[in-house]
Amino acid sequence: xxxxxxxxxxxxxxxxxxxxxxxxxxxxxxxxxxxxxxxxxxxxxxxxxxxxxxxxxxxxxxxxxxxxxxxxxxxxxxxxxxxxxxxxxxxxxxxxxxxxxxxxxxxxxxxxxxxxxxxxxxxxxxxxxxxxxxxxxxxxxxxxxxxxxxxxxxxxxxxxxxxxxxxxxxxxxxxxxxxxxxxxxxxxxxxxxxxxxxxxxxxxxxxxxxxxxxxxxxxxxxxxxxxxxxxxxxxxxxxxxxxxxxxxxxxxxxxxxxxxxxxxxxxxxxxxxxxxxxxxxxxxxxxxxxxxxxxxxxxxxxxxxxxxxxxxxxxxxxxxxxxxxxxxxxxxxxxxxxxxxxxxxxxxxxxxxxxxxxxxxxxxxxxxxxxxxxxxxxxxxxxxxxxxxxxxxxxxxxxxxxxxxxxxxxxxxxxxxxxxxxxxxxxxxxxxxxxxxxxxxxxxxxxxxxxxxxxxxxxxxxxxxxxxxxxxxxxxxxxxxxxxxxxxxxxxxxxxxxxxxxxxxxxxxxxxxxxxxxxxxxxxxxxxxxxxxxxxxxxxxxxxxxxxxxx
Numbered sequence: 118x119x120x121x122x123x124x125x126x127x128x129x130x131x132x133x134x135x136x137x138x139x140x141x142x143x144x145x146x147x148x149x150x151x152x153x154x155x156x157x158x159x160x161x162x163x164x165x166x167x168x169x170x171x172x173x174x175x176x177x178x179x180x181x182x183x184x185x186x187x188x189x190x191x192x193x194x195x196x197x198x199x200x201x202x203x204x205x206x207x208x209x210x211x212x213x214x215x216x217x218x219x220x221x222x223x224x225x226x227x228x229x230x231x232x233x234x235x236x237x238x239x240x241x242x243x244x245x246x247x248x249x250x251x252x253x254x255x256x257x258x259x260x261x262x263x264x265x266x267x268x269x270x271x272x273x274x275x276x277x278x279x280x281x282x283x284x285x286x287x288x289x290x291x292x293x294x295x296x297x298x299x300x301x302x303x304x305x306x307x308x309x310x311x312x313x314x315x316x317x318x319x320x321x322x323x324x325x326x327x328x329x330x331x332x333x334x335x336x337x338x339x340x341x342x343x344x345x346x347x348x349x350x351x352x353x354x355x356x357x358x359x360x361x362x363x364x365x366x367x368x369x370x371x372x373x374x375x376x377x378x379x380x381x382x383x384x385x386x387x388x389x390x391x392x393x394x395x396x397x398x399x400x401x402x403x404x405x406x407x408x409x410x411x412x413x414x415x416x417x418x419x420x421x422x423x424x425x426x427x428x429x430x431x432x433x434x435x436x437x438x439x440x441x442x443x444x445x446x447x448x449x450x451x452x453x454x455x456x457x458x459x460x461x462x463x464x465x466x467x468x469x470x471x472x473x474x475x476x477x478x479x480x481x482x483x484x485x486x487x488x489x490x491x492x493x494x495x496x497x498x499x500x501x502x503x504x505x506x507x508x509x510x511x512x513x514x515x516x517x518x519x520x521x522x523x524x525x526x527x528x529x530x531x532x533x534x535x536x537x538x539x540x541x542x543x544x545x546x547x548x549x550x551x552x553x554x555x556x557x558x559x560x561x562x563x564x565x566x567x568x569x570x571x572x573x574x575x576x577x578x579x580x581x582x583x584x585x586x587x588x589x590x591x592x593x594x595x596x597x598x599x600x601x602x603x604x605x606x607x608x609x610x611x612x613x614x615x616x617x618x619x620x621x622x623x624x625x626x627x628x629x630x631x632x633x634x635x636x637x638x639x640x641x642x643x644x645x646x647x648x649x650x651x652x653x654x655x656x657x658x659x660x661x662x663x664x665x666x667x668x
Contacts, residue, residue: 118523121228121668125236128377137373140207140381140408141165148370150244153235156370157383157404159328165407171207172540173406173437176415176489177424178445179475180454180605180612183221186447187228187491187522191529192415194231194521195443195489195536197378198529199411204537206380207409208233209401211417212247212372212387213240214315216287216645218667219653225387228668229522231529233374233382237664246323247285247314247387249368253336253361254319258282260357261341262297266304271350275307277343279626285314289646316392316643319361321597321631323369324386324398325434332369333362339630349589352630371401378526381408390417391602392643394426394633399435406437411540418602420444420478421567428482429549429563430595430633438546441539442479443532444486444513446472446504448496454613465503470614472504473511474605478567483545485514487535492520492528514539552593556583556625559596560636564620568605573620579636582625586634591627600638607639 119127133155137147143164148156176192192210199206210233213225218240226236233239242248258280265273284291291311297304314320318339326332337353344350352358371385383401388394395417405412416423424442431437454471455464472488479486488508490501501518508516515535520528550562557575564570575583586592603609606618626635637643647653655666 118229121232122236122664124230124377125226125232125234126663128234130234131375131379133373133375136375136379136381142373142408147373153374154238154244155373156244156367157373159370159400161404162407168407170406171409171411172440173402174411174413174441174443174536174540175424175427175439176413176443176445177420178418179450179471180419180421181602182450182453182458183603186445186450188445189225189415190227190229190231190522191443191445191489191491191519192413193227193233193376193382194519194526194529195533196380196382196413197231197376197521197526198533199413199537200378200380201526201530202533202537204411204533205409206411206413207405208376208380208382209397209405209412209414210382210384211397211415212243212384214247214313214387214389215241215285216313216315219647219656220287220645220651221648225384230377230525231521232377233384234377235374237667239374239384240667243384244372246368246372246385249364250317250319250323251283251285251314253364254283254314254317256361256364257339257341257352257355257357260355262304264355271354272344273342273350274345275305278307278309278341280341281310281312283312283314283317287313287645287647289644292642292644310644312643313389313392313645315387315389318628318631319365320386320388321393321628323365324388324394324396325431325631326369327399327435329362329366329369332365333358335630335632336361337630340627369400371398371404388417390423390426392599392641394430394597395423396427396431399431402431402435402437420475421605422602425478425549425563425567426597430597433548433552433595434632439484440544441514441536441542442484442486443489443536444475444479445489445491446508447491447493448500448504449493451504462500462503465500466507468613469507469511471605471612472507474569474614476508476512480512481566482549483547485539485542485544486512487532487539488513488516489519489532490516492518492522514542556587556592556596556634560598560622563596563598568620569614569616570606570618570620573622575622576624579622579625586625586627591629591634595633597628597633597635598638599635599641599643601641607641
């Protein structure tokens with residue numbers, strides 16, 4: 118079989134204007150970026166305001182192995198599978214970050230014959246959204262330092278500056294640094310650091326803004342420091358919000374591309390689900406809901422990660438109500454959780470506890486779980502059948518083998534039929550915690566009811582901030598847990614379905630612009646690092662000028 122890159126390069130793409138027209142997007146609502154990608158003007162939401170919304174299908178997964186289980190491939194293939202059934206689906210996924218593209222995780226376009234194209238564009242610079250977000254973030258950082266150097270109001274206490282710079286690359290050496298060395302002409306030295314762009318509050322903010330005016334208002338609400346008197350200093354008071362909004366004006370518009378089989382796909386915003394809220398933009402979801410019968414939207418990592426945040430943050434902010442969940446599982450992942458990724462049927466049965474826990478998480482939110490068993494070349498029919506049986510035993514609504522990596526939409530047709538049936542069923546969707554619960558109680562609800570923990574332990578810094586945030590009127594904000602995606606706990610070494618653990622929260626960060634509080638669990642870092650053999654070593658240009666090694 119050809120590589121994913123070879124399949125994408127050999128594909129015959131249709132002009133994106135044709136895809137847009139078929140989807141119901143008018144020509145004056147489309148801003149072309151070449152022939153095969155475009156941005157969609159948000160005025161479309163006013164035109165389609167009277168249209169009924171489609172049904173939301175959230176795609177998530179069990180706790181993955183480090184390389185992942187093909188969740189984006191499943192999202193794309195489900196969209197293609199719904200297309201083979203004569204349905205009108207619209208896909209919405211996140212943009213790729215250069216960090217994982219050149220690191221270990223890979224891109225964000227799917228794989229095999231279940232991809233979003235143009236694949237190379239999507240995985241590299243695309244329409245420049247992540248660069249705009251990086252620039253806006255760092256403009257604010259530069260203006261804070263300028264305010265501090267020149268002593269202009271507001272009078273910032275340098276020890277309270279919380280705003281960090283960001284870049285769209287894994288670089289562990291920038292996690293904790295000192296800036297402004299070299300004398301007063303370079304500013305006052307202080308300890309700070311970089312986050313990866315996907316973890317920045319600007320990324321989070323763009324992903325939940327409803328329109329340009331909402332974006333501008335949220336930018337102004339960002340908290341960056343405190344005065345010597347203990348008052349919060351915002352981006353509005355710094356004088357940065359207007360210029361940041363100008364940088365982000367085009368980035369707010371969702372990007373339209375296509376699947377290999379011609380279904381419309383929105384690819385917009387790129388937060389990670391372990392260190393951010395892990396979902397594509399709310400505006401992409403809102404537009405897609407007006408254009409299609411089904412919105413297929415993917416959440417990062419497992420049901421304990423991106424799915425929980427999609428429900429408790431995105432759906433809460435956007436007033437969305439999902440209809441069903443697709444839970445991706447693989448033979449490899451169950452063997453991994455069973456103790457040996459190269460094991461056999463016994464390891465699959467042992468690792469099924471993780472599958473059961475994730476089905477339970479979906480059911481805890483009042484929704485049906487359709488298990489998609491992603492087929493890998495090494496899987497035997499007996500192994501695939503066992504995973505399906507175990508899924509049913511543990512409460513799945515349906516379980517179907519997905520062979521779309523090799524067979525495209527036809528390979529996901531059975532999965533698509535099961536999803537249509539599940540979405541037609543009534544559900545009792547609910548959030549994990551009430552809106553007005555205290556901060557620590559919200560964290561405890563996520564840890565105990567979603568992760569399966571015995572409780573939570575807030576270190577002194579986190580506990581003091583929880584009290585301070587509540588006193589400042591932030592207690593109503595939802596929680597965004599930042600923890601490892603490799604375990605249901607905050608400890609990556611605890612595989613399968615661990616019990617008897619307590620989730621440790623070391624710090625809280627107020628994302629007052631985005632509208633939530635980030636809880637940093639364990640030793641979770643917001644700037645990843647490259648491994649010993651990153652994917653970058655295999656990426657190159659061949660003699661004919663073609664990209665090679667990009668998956």
